[in-house]
Structure formats: structure tokens, C-alpha cells
Amino acid sequence: MGGCGSKVLDNTKLGKHHFDFQIIIGEGGFGKVNAVISRLKKTEDGKDQWYAIKTMAKKQILKKSNNHGLDMLFNERNLLVDLKSDFLINMHHCFQDDDSCYIVMDLMLGGDLRFHMARRDFFNENDARFYIALCALSLRACHKNWIIHRDVKPDNIVLGPDGYAKLTDFGISVRISEETPYCTLGSGTKPYMAPEMLSHSHKHGLTADIYMLGIMAFELLTGRRPYKEGVKKDTVRWVEECMTNDDLTDELPYAHKPTLPEAKFKLSEACTSFISGCLEPRPWARLATGTDAEWDSFKKHAYFEGFDWVNAEAHNATAYPAPVTPNKDTANCDTVGNNLVDTLMGEEKQERLTPEEQEKFADYDYM
Template sequence: MMKRVTKKVGKYEIGRTIGEGTFAKVKIAKDTETGEAVAVKVLAKTTILKHKMVDQIKREISIMKIVRHPNIVRLHEVLSSHTKIYIILEFVSGGELFDRIVHKQKLSEKDARGYFQQLIDAVSHCHSKGVYHRDLKPENLLLDAEERLKVSDFGLSALSQEGVELLYTTCGTPNYIAPEVLRKRGYDGAAADIWSCGVILYVLLTGYLPFEESDLPTLYKKVSAAEFSYPLWFPSGAKSLIDKILDPNPKTRIRIDGIRKHPWFQMNYISISQGEECDVCLDDVRAVFEDIEDQYVMEKSEEKIAPLTMNAFEMITLSQGLNLSALFDRRQVVYLTHYRIM
């Protein structure tokens, strides 16, 4: 019998594929020095070039190196071969919080509060580093073996720039997007993330979305007006907090400090709000992309292929009567969260 050859990248033995998307595969691997399991996101350089994703991938990797917190998926390092880029990530074995909600239909008040507290700690740390996630939803919240929440997928995140107070890119998942993001007049990334956290808390406690329509124009009207209702059994303390979070006016919307002081949030709260304070070295990121920079510049001057993040929002909203019901599973309304604007 022939011995199976184990593929190795750096100090990592690469195993089976555990996830696959349009532009990347995720494989489980083992750190041969520590024996620790890690997740390896594998991207083909040709794909990154073809879809003009160089800047986006570099930004995502750099941001994940900046935000180090117990409730954020850790990026260990970035490696490359002649044809591929390997992003070495913490392996989170418990799956998506989204799947937990679908399985249980809704979470207990205690469990929902615990996950929400961890989410707020993670988001607070991101904001302290000038990072705004912009696509917070249960699919991007993972659970580890100890039921600890881990924020993932910083593909649409933004890093604040000195002297620039507002963001202008309209992106995210429609049911979780803050009203001001839809108005295209610039928005505060921190306030927009907080709105998404409020929607997540509502979903955790009910098992369904507060804003749910099959056509986007109607959905956006409801979001803009914060037009939603609570079931009769909804916890009064959580309702009091969500009312302050899902305020359509970002200037009067509650901030993270206010959320932390709210009596409902305070119950059994043990803060782990402080992430690691360490010097961030981006040398490995620069090294990985160095050999494709020249090719990238050359490609940009050739055929015009639409970037991955370009104008999906405008294409959708131009069709005012667009009905998206065929894309959604009406039996499980929380599945609406799968549709993302980039």
C-alpha cells in the first residue's frame, strides 16, 4: 500500500477541506510544533488578480492582525507559494451562532445575553482600534468548543483614516444594515455596527428578524423608520435596550458605553473588553503580496473586470420593484441573512 503524502505549508500539515466558497477553500491543518489544530484559508493568486481583490484581501488580513481579542477569530500568520496564499487562522470548532439559532429556534434570555455581552466586548475592541466590521450577523459569529463567541469575516470591514470621520461605502446584509448606511450621505461606522448588534440581539431572543420583507424597497422603508414589533413574551429589559439601539437617528442611538451600563446588559456581566496591546507587524503581509504587486498593476491597466465589491448595491436598488422572495426560504425567515450587499 502506498503511503499517503501529507501536504505541508510552512510548519502546518494540511488536512481535509472543511469549507468552500466562490473564491477560497478552508482546510483544517495541524501546527507540527504545537500539535494545535488551525484553519487554513487558501486563495489562488490568479483568482485574486482576476477579480481585482488584492487591496481587499490585504486590508482584511491587516485588520485581523490589528484586532486581537478573545472574542475575535485570531489570525496567526500569512504564507504563500508560487500560486496560492495561505491565511492561517484559529480553528473554531463549534460552528456558526446562526446554526444554533436555527436549531433551537430561539435562545434563552440568559444565553442570548451572554453571547450579546461577548459581541459587544469584541465590537468595542474593534472600534478602539479604528476598525468597523460592517457585516455583523449570526453567520459571522462562531462558537468555540467552550461556547465562547468569536467574531469572524472582516471582508467588508473598514479601517478609519486620520481626518476622515464618515464612511461612504454601502455594504452589508440588508436586514442588518443601519438606516443611515442606506441614505448614502456618509455614516459613522461605530453607530452602524451598534445597530447591527441590536438586530442580532432581537434574532437571538426571537429566532426571526425584526425587519423582514421579500422586496428591498419595502424592507428599506421599514428599516429607515425602525418599523418592527415585539412578541408579547419578549423580555422587558431586553426590549428597553433594543429600543435604544434600533434608534433610526445615529446621533441619538445608544453607544457602547451606554449599552454596558444598561441594567439588562449588566446582569452576570464579566468584562473581557481589553484585547491584546502589542506592536502589529505587517511585514509578512507585505511579503506575501510583494510578488504579485507588479502583475496586479499590469492587470489593472488591461481589461475592465468589475471588482468583487463594486456596485452590487446600486444594481439592486435601481430595480425598485425587485422581488427577492425566490432567494429566501420563507419557512425559516432568519435565512434572509444569507444575502449580502458588497
Template sequence: MGTASSSEARHYQPSEKEVDISHFEIGIAIGSGAFGKVRTCTHKMSKTKYAIKYMSKAEVIRRGCTRHVLNERKLLEEAKHPFIVNLRYAFKDDENLVFVLDLRLGGDLRFHLNYKGAFPEYRARFYFAEIACALEYLHSLNIAHRDVKPENILLDGDGHATLTDFNVARYYSDDKPMNSRTGTARYMAPEVVKKEEYLEEVDWWSLAVTTYEMMYRHAPFRSHDKDELHQQILNDSVYFPNGAVAVSDAAKVLLSGMLVKDRTQRLGPRVNGGTERLKGQLWLQGINWVDVVNKRIPVPFVPDVS
């Protein structure tokens, strides 16, 4: 698990000294980031389509984010996986830093939740499995994403899930844990809220919150008041409402195990049996994980990217 497909590995990738904007035909705007627009582009030689992300140097400096952007580039240069929006090229011009990334036009999970409502359980399970593979791979490199949420999970044209936005991702180690309150409040683990030391456990908490939201359309802890939200995360038990949404007991048991306040007892982290124990849970039994990472599991939904 964890290697890019052969077609991805064959992409033409000139050295940084060779590549520049002239290698690409620039297409339409498909979004905007914190520092500039994101457009489609086509590599002139390979004819491969990508997303090109412009980041204004002046804006990056003005916001004091130079270290964050350089760190994101370093992480993405190392990490390559089928369920990550991979960095394919990086260069700069007089005004911008430029990332050329995998193109994902299927929309993010937030869009699909808002458009059609909660997902059937089998669909949530499919996305869970793919993002779990991405996290397992990142954690093998000692990289914590720290902002797993529906907005940061994009579908490709075939309906597979990919993790994006590594702006707050960080390297970690046992002797160099993290302790900053970073990420999106609704998806923060208790140890992040309390600014305690933490490792990769926070990503499994966030994936559980995201998966709960896929099936119920709302997060397990929610409030417009940040202090109240923090208190819910720290003190409240996970509540599974009864009603029109049918969620299996096996799913509830898995999510409850991943949403344990004590990070050393949480399902997913290596301190508590790692992904081997996670994959042994009833809700995930029967999944062929080699088939998952090789994209051989039938997709539950194909987005319209026309």
C-alpha cells in the same frame, strides 16, 4: 479588556519568511470562502490545530478584490482578541494567498438558529456580551467590522462566541469617515443605506439586529425586496411581537436604544456615551465585564464538535 489570553500569546509564530505550507499537516475541508476552501490543519511543531483558508490569487484578481484581501490581512495582523477569529499566520505560494486562523468548530449562530430556533434570553445576552467586548476592542483600534450578523459569529468548542470575516472591515477616523453601502442588507444601519458618512455606530446597530434575531428567530426589518427592506430600515419603528417568545422589557429597551435611526443618539457609539453607557443599561446590569473577557462566565450552551 482586549488582550489575548496567555495561551494564545505563547503560540509559536515564525516570521513570514520562515513559515510556509510545510509547517502544517492539512486536514479535512470544513467550508469554503469566496476564493477557495477552508480546511483544518495542525502546526507540526506546536501541535496546535487551526483553520487554513486558501484564496486563489487568480480569483482575487479576477474579482478585483486584491485591496480588500490585503486590507483584511492588515487589520487581522493588528487585532488580537479572545472573541475574534485571530489571524495566526499568513503566507503565499505560487497559486494562493493563505491565512491560518483560529479554529472554531462550534458552528455559526445562523446554523444554531436554524437547527434549534430562537435562543433563550440568557443565552442571547451571553453572546451579546462577548461580541460587545470584541466590538469595543476593534473600535479602540478605529476598526469598524461593518458586517456583524449571525453567520459571522462562530462558536468555539467551549461555547464562546467569536467574530469572523473581516473582508469589509475598515479603519476609520473622525476626519476620515466611511460612506459606502457595505455589509449585508438586513443588518445595515440607516446611514449605510443612505450612503451617509458614518463611523463605528453601524456595528452597534448590526449587533442589535443580530440580538433581536437570536431571541425572535427573525430580524426586525425583513423583506425579499431590497428597496422595501431599505424603506423599513429608514422609516419603520422596531416591533416586538407578543406570543410564545418571552422577551423581557429590559431587553426591548436596550434593543430599542440601539436601533435608533439617528446614529448620534444610538446606544453603543462613543458619540452617545460609548460602551460605558451601554453597559449601564438594565439588561446588562450584573455582568462582570472582566470575567466576560477572561471567559470566566459559565457558557449557556456547549456545541457538539465531535
């Protein structure tokens, strides 16, 4: 399947001709993601080297108002240059041609958690705990580098062939700092957003990701999100008031305490305590993974009693197998039409960019 260009490859500049494009495994706002085979390298044991390539049409990127598309493109590229972890989708290269920008990333054909949730309705506590812990490891990799992911949800947790998971999609992620430990952007997926993200100021820090982890945890365990309409508006106003007045109170009024709807099967006290700790409306009192002390406390929560953090962190699937074993004969995704000729991004005739427009992508390449 696939194949393009001559057998004698020009290796001076990476391009699309260095890869054999296979099926589409994802589609998004700017383009598509294909599984690809490298024509430049093999694995250590001489097998085909597979990657995923995200293809983004430049014209679509430039159509976003106020340079928002360009900002997202370069934001993701710049963050992934620095971020490397077994629990994150790692970027290997970025390149471009006249029509499109390309990111070469780890290939994960095990499907995302949303795909697997649709096939089993909900996860039991042990199985859910495994993926909640791996997501926490992903967030720890981000947070210790002062990066807020800002879009934690089952769609962005993808599985490898061994069932282990990685966090993906850094398009709206933000790097903050110890000096300015918050951002004020209002973007995100609303049903998962923390109260402080929904306030007028949108001022939020690393623990906003933990709130989203709590929403996702409840969804994994019950097949539904805890709040149909999102967090209560009164709670959003109260949190913003406290933060504006620098009133980091130890008291949480009863009216603002997180209340979880009844699950189909009763959740354990430790599990409920963990989810409530993630869904704590006060960002300063929420569970956290940023500092070493916070991460140590997070791992010691009663919900993780008996969880094998050592083998999980070592990504040792032999000693600590994942609860989901993806079907290795399929892409485990719901893409419409996987015909290469019909759906390969960039094969259609694209509207030409002006030299001034092309110049905006000048610093994109990463080898």
C-alpha cells in the same frame, strides 16, 4: 489524516508543507477554510497545535473588478496584523504560493451562531444575552481601534470548544479615524445594514455595527429578523437629510421609531429597550461602544443586569460557563463533502499567473 512533504522541513519560508490539512470547516467566495495541524510547533503541554487556514485562489481574487478582490485581501490582512483580542479571530501568519494566498488563524470548531440557531430555533433571553454581550466585547475591541466591522451577523460569530464566541470575517471592515470618523462604502449584508449605510452617500461610522447587533439580537431571540424588507425607505431618506443638514435632532418622529414585530414569547421591557436602542435610526443617538464613557454606559443597560462582565471579559469559562457546549467530536458546520483529497483547495491545477500578476501579491506575507 493529512500530511505532505518530507520530514525535514525548510523553515526559512512558511509554506503549505508546514501544515497537515484536515477537514474543510468553511467555504467562501475565493476559496475554503481548513482545520490544520502545525508541523512546526506543539502546544505547551506537547499536544498537536491546531489552526484554521483560509485558502484563497489568486486567480479568483484578480477576477474581481476594479481591484476589489485585492483590496479586500490586503484590507483583511492589514487589519488583522494590528487587531488582537480574545473576542476576535486572531491572525498568526500569512503566506502564499504560485496559486493561492493563505491566512493562518485561530481555529474555532464550535460552529457559528447561525449553525446553532438552526438547531434550537431561538435563544431565551439569558442565553441570547450571553452571546450579545460577547459580540459587544468583540465590537469594543474593533471600535476602540477605530475599525468598523460592517458585517455583524450570526454567520460571523464563531464558537470555541468552551462555547465562548469570537467575531470573524474582516473582508469588508474599514479603519476610520477621529479626524474622519466615517466611511462611504456601500457593501454589506443588506438585511442587517443600518439606515445610513443604505443612503445615497452610504456615510456611516462605528454605530452602524451596533444597529447590526440589534438585528442579530432580535433574530437570536425570535428566530427571525425584525424587518422583512429591511429598514423603511422613508426612514433612510430622513436620516440622510438630517446628516446632510447637520441636524442631529434629539426628537425622533413617531413614523421613524423602530417597531418590533411580536415575538413568539413576550420579551422583557429591558430586552426590548436594548434592541430599540441598537435599532435607533439616528446613528448619533444609538447605543455605542467606541469611547470609554459609551462602553461603560452600554454595559450598564438594564438588559445586562446580573451579567458577569468581569468573568466574561476574562474569558473565564470555568467561573462563567457558556450556554452552548459545542459537540467536540465534530466540526459543527454544514460543509458539503469533507473528503480531504476531493476538496483541499490548491490540489486542482490552477491557471498560471503572469509575473505582473504575481507582483500584485508581493507584500502579502506576514510571519
